[in-house]
Amino acid sequence: NAGVTQTPKFRVLKTGQSMTLLCAQDMNHEYMYWYRQDPGMGLRLIHYSVGEGTTAKGEVPDGYNVSRLKKQNFLLGLESAAPSQTSVYFCASNDRTNSPLHFGNGTRLTVT
Amino acid sequence: RKEVEQDPGPFNVPEGATVAFNCTYSNSASQSFFWYRQDCRKEPKLLMSVYSSGNEDGRFTAQLNRASQYISLLIRDSKLSDSATYLCVVNRGTTDSWGKLQFGAGTQVVVTP
Secondary structure: OOOEEEEOOEEEEOOOOOEEEEEEEOOOOOEEEEEEEOOOOOOEEEEEEOOOOOOEEOOOOOOEEEEOOOOOEEEEEEOOOOHHHOEEEEEEEEOOOOOOOEEOOOEEEEEO | OOOEEEOOOOEEEEOOOOEEEEEEEOOOOOOEEEEEEEOOOOOOEEEEEEOOOOEEEOOEEEEEEOOOOEEEEEEOOOOHHHOEEEEEEEEOOOOOOOOOEEEOOOEEEEEEO
16 A cells, blocks of 8 residues: 655756656545645645546645546646746645545655 | 744754644634644654644643644653654634645754753
């Protein structure tokens, strides 16, 4: 039982490049989330999904898109990377509201 | 003002000592509260939920003070392995709670030999 798996673990992009971060969970969780974590700030919600085929904006959605075509996968896309998107990205999932979040190991992204 | 505020620390604690720290929240309608632990450069993991009556899990005690809108975490008999950043997490308490968790920036605890 792998839990929540994120790929890649590290990535360096040049400004304007695009990429997709993949999150996969094998716990049959309905809800999935993408957060970013920056120094001195709490985790901030980018986008989330309450079920297959649904997505919603979080606190800081600009510059990101997401898709949840399959229940177990939640993809985060950066269409045109900017240095302000340099951050650590965490995917998380849970099976109902207020249940503990299960996090992936994180993706460290640097945009130069 | 941030919705969830924490003293960033670090709290330097001798091994075996007790350390306590608080987290304040601004939304009086918040209903669910949690402490997560995050080790350096790793993912957060749930330490414990915080219940209205207060709760204990081994050496860890969490308290909720709704009147003053804060939660606290106390660690007794600190171990070197307790060194970590402790994240306060609060649910905003709206009927649609999905995605409404607010994370504090964390309190760093360093336990020294």
